[in-house]
Amino acid sequence: MKLNYVASFISGLLFGAGLVVSGMANPQRVRGFLDIGGAFDPTLAFVMMGALLIMALAWRTQKKLSHPLFSTSFEIPKTMPVDWRLISGAILFGVGWGLAGLCPGPALVGLVLAPKKAILFVGAMILGMGLYRWVEQRLFSKSLNQN
Amino acid sequence: MMEIWNRAQPLQGFTGGMMIGAACALMLVLLGRIAGVSGLLARALKLTYPPALDLLALVFILGLPLGGLFINQIIGSVEVIYPNEDLILISAGLLVGFGARLGSGCTSGHGVCGLSRLSLRSIFATGIFMLSGFATVALMRSLGLSS
Numbered sequence: 001m002k003l004n005y006v007a008s009f010i011s012g013l014l015f016g017a018g019l020v021v022s023g024m025a026n027p028q029r030v031r032g033f034l035d036i037g038g039a040f041d042p043t044l045a046f047v048m049m050g051a052l053l054i055m056a057l058a059w060r061t062q063k064k065l066s067h068p069l070f071s072t073s074f075e076i077p078k079t080m081p082v083d084w085r086l087i088s089g090a091i092l093f094g095v096g097w098g099l100a101g102l103c104p105g106p107a108l109v110g111l112v113l114a115p116k117k118a119i120l121f122v123g124a125m126i127l128g129m130g131l132y133r134w135v136e137q138r139l140f141s142k143s144l145n146q147n
Numbered sequence: 148m149m150e151i152w153n154r155a156q157p158l159q160g161f162t163g164g165m166m167i168g169a170a171c172a173l174m175l176v177l178l179g180r181i182a183g184v185s186g187l188l189a190r191a192l193k194l195t196y197p198p199a200l201d202l203l204a205l206v207f208i209l210g211l212p213l214g215g216l217f218i219n220q221i222i223g224s225v226e227v228i229y230p231n232e233d234l235i236l237i238s239a240g241l242l243v244g245f246g247a248r249l250g251s252g253c254t255s256g257h258g259v260c261g262l263s264r265l266s267l268r269s270i271f272a273t274g275i276f277m278l279s280g281f282a283t284v285a286l287m288r289s290l291g292l293s294s
Binding site: 020025027050054065073123132140 | 154155156157159160162165176178179194207209218226227235237240241244247257260263268273276278279282285
């Protein structure tokens with residue numbers, strides 16, 4: 001078995017475990033964070049602090065590496081301007097996040113913790129991703145063909 | 148004010164957050180990849196344009212719920228409260244899936260990996276989806292809708 005698959009699997013395991021430990025697998029707690037006028041729950045802010053602390057260190061380490069330990073090159077998004085797609089995507093995402101208190105990671109963990117409910121969200125989320133690809137294909141296939 | 152801190156779980160949140168950060172750090176330092184769950188899910192399911200098979204992404208996506216299940220067995224079943232209305236779950240899922248792809252990321256990709264790198268796009272995306280989430284929950288409250 002190749003080491004890079006093992007690393008990706010372990011990373012997924014750790015991510016899922018972290019979501020459960022942090023309480024973020026519970027949509028009610030996430031919604032509580034977004035409910036500043038009501039039953040506000042600040043836990044998500046502590047989750048962000050913990051995650052950002054470790055990742056800030058990871059980016060510092062990354063700068064010192066010429067390539068990832070198990071791979072030949074870094075696949076990191078290039079610096080691009082803030083555009084209407086980013087802004088409208090974030091708005092739509094936020095509406096969905098607020099409606100249910102779910103984002104992609106916790107929803108996938110939900111498939112094992114609350115399968116009957118989570119499957120509805122995850123199914124619709126995959127459909128939404130497919131719908132986006134359909135739109136993307138129609139919007140951008142022309143410009144790709146010209147290249 | 149006191150009741151807020153009765154609800155909150157700052158220590159669990161911070162610990163789980165560090166686990167999530169460590170998972171993202173492994174992906175970056177070992178594999179050179181961004182641990183954004185929406186992007187990895189789309190790649191695992193070939194919902195990208197152009198479509199391409201991404202086994203590393205698939206392995207991560209399989210690990211995520213298993214890690215959640217495993218830790219849930221160890222620390223005892225955590226509380227998971229989902230919205231009652233199926234229609235809310237489905238519409239939220241559609242918005243989250245479409246919005247995350249349009250906006251090039253979700254809570255993990257922008258909120259953890261991008262913010263910690265001080266990416267301008269991620270700072271904008273995270274700020275916007277949080278505001279959009281706050282507004283959605285506030286609007287639902289004023290309309291007397293609970294999730």
